[in-house]
Amino acid sequence: MNVETSSRRTELFDATYAFVLEHGMAGLSLRPLAAAIGTSPRVLLYLFGNKDKLLRELLARARREQIAEMARALETGDGGADNFEELTSRLWVFLSAPEQRAMVRLTYEAFMLSLGREPGPWAGFAVESAQDWLDLLIDAQFDVPRAVAEARATRALATIRGLLIDLLACGDSERVAAAARLGGW
CATH class of the missing domain: 1.10.10 (Arc Repressor Mutant, subunit A)
Structure with a gap:
């Protein structure tokens, strides 16, 4: 070329x-x-x-950009055992911000399409992006045993995913933010 x-x-x-x-x-x-x-x-x-190749490139870019931005959001502060809730809070604040809405919507659209019976160009997106997010939170817990860090990260991410889906579906920022605060974020 x-x-x-x-x-x-x-x-x-x-x-x-x-x-x-x-x-x-x-x-x-x-x-x-x-x-x-x-x-x-x-x-x-x-x-x-072809269209599928273009879609795969777009999905790869979305994952790269979102993970890079998420990593930046998590890099400040201490990620040790005592500060996991603060890290999770920072991640929630970043992902729920209005300026992230388009990227989060695209991520979840691709995430759900990749779970279909015939995922086509979206194949593997959910598992890959879920692992990317999980790795970020596990790595941020540098002084926590791996199994504990993984369990904590899994619970936090499942909660964040649910809250983000609710936010995207309903647009009720106040109610969803109140639920996040109830969780300590």
Whole structure:
């Protein structure tokens, strides 16, 4: 791929990523996507191979970006045994922030699609992203035995996932935030 083609590919990929953050991935069709980002379906197919390959690249980018941002949110402070609730609170505050809503919605959309009977391009997304999130919280508990750190992280993430799904479904930030505070966050 030459420099011009590579540059155009990057430009269209960025535009596609912005589009799916706003509109989601389920039912994505190349013709409306191409029209929205100022290209043609033929160009998208040339640059990305096929729709499934494009979706997989978008999912990989979403995972990378979200994990990098989550890691930054967790890196300040002490992650030892006594501060796990504070770490979990920071993670909740970060993920529930209005500016994260599009990314969280995209993550959960892909998460649920990957659990379907025929997950297609979403195959493996749920298990991979769940493990990414789990690893972040386990690693943040550096002075806790692995089995305990894993159990604590699993419980915290299950609670955060449930609260985030409720937040996305209902949009009731006050009620969901009150539930998070009840959990110590």
